[in-house]
Amino acid sequence: MKKYISLGVNCPHCNESLMDMNHQIHNYPSIKVNIETARAKGIIWLCSIYDCYDHENNIELREDEEVRFFCPHCSQSLMLETICNQCKAKMAGFVIKAGGKIDFCSRKGCKNHYVLFENLADEIRNFYKEYGSSE
Ligand SMILES: [Zn+2]
Numbered sequence: 001m002k003k004y005i006s007l008g009v010n011c012p013h014c015n016e017s018l019m020d021m022n023h024q025i026h027n028y029p030s031i032k033v034n035i036e037t038a039r040a041k042g043i044i045w046l047c048s049i050y051d052c053y054d055h056e057n058n059i060e061l062r063e064d065e066e067v068r069f070f071c072p073h074c075s076q077s078l079m080l081e082t083i084c085n086q087c088k089a090k091m092a093g094f095v096i097k098a099g100g101k102i103d104f105c106s107r108k109g110c111k112n113h114y115v116l117f118e119n120l121a122d123e124i125r126n127f128y129k130e131y132g133s134s135e
């Protein structure tokens with residue numbers, strides 16, 4: 001059976017959790033953030049599983065559209081100055097609770113992202129502690 005790592009993330013500004021326990025995707029709490037497009041404002045729930053790009057949103061997102069991300073707690077922008085090296089859209093970023101950060105491209109359909117774990121070993125160790133190893 002494949003094992004998944006679910007990442008818990010915080011806002012880089014107010015450090016509040018962005019996890020939504022009441023809205024699960026693939027049986028894990030999702031990452032809930034406010035979004036804004038050229039036409040509307042809404043909410044997106046991102047799958048918290050490492051390397052899964054599934055998401056749900058309550059406004060229409062068009063393919064290849066750039067989306068702006070905001071913290072639902074402090075309303076500050078989660079957009080970074082970094083530009084995606086694949087599609088030239090702006091990157092957005094979260095802080096990983098276990099240490100480190102994740103930057104991801106704000107364009108729908110672009111899967112470019114960088115994950116920097118401060119301590120990947122700990123993250124994996126905690127994961128096995130929590131879900132057990134079954135090899
Ligand atoms: Zn915040």
Ligand SMILES: [Zn+2]
Pocket residue numbers: 084085086087088089105106107110111112
């Ligand atoms: Zn991109």
